[in-house]
Amino acid sequence: DSGVTQTPKHLITATGQRVTLRCSPRSGDLSVYWYQQSLDQGLQFLIQYYNGEERAKGNILERFSAQQFPDLHSELNLSSLELGDSALYFCASSVGAASSYEQYFGPGTRLTVT
């Protein structure tokens, strides 16, 4: 158990819908990262927040948005869902913002878009 929690564990929804994925980092960690993992693309970095502020941005679509709240939990919002958005979404946390910090991954949310 990494100490990072994600809810829900599974989510099934229809195309065009909007969903929110939630992540609580390990106690004391200030950085939260979001990743998307699909079979053909591997693990893709989406976005990083550090202490409430956006720190780094990866391959995040405009239909996706995220935020980190004052209590440090984070939410990833996915809208206008398409079949291709079906994937495993991981959240990770680390103590700092810098590149050297080890990231601890949550168990993931499996999103299925039908």
Next chain:
Amino acid sequence: GQNIDQPTEMTATEGAIVQINCTYQTSGFNGLFWYQQHAGEAPTFLSYNVLDGLEEKGRFSSFLSRSKGYSYLLLKELQMKDSASYLCAVRDDKIIFGKGTRLHILP
């Protein structure tokens, strides 16, 4: 462009040694990570290299050559539980993962 290459699959025998290579081309470099991921589970951190050379951690070692854009993960005394995917990741201003190497261990 940004690119990280690893072999897609490898097979080794229990008790043996295996080396998983990773080559990268990125616009910047702030360190290289190796993660282990069992099927259906979250990745777990194995190692971090930012300077050239070998970092040893128990049965696992990781090597980095920044001038060659090359790293390898060395696994010794292989156990069946080492059957997993191994992900190489490089950080410049963001973190980029390779597609992973699926390692199969035969008894």
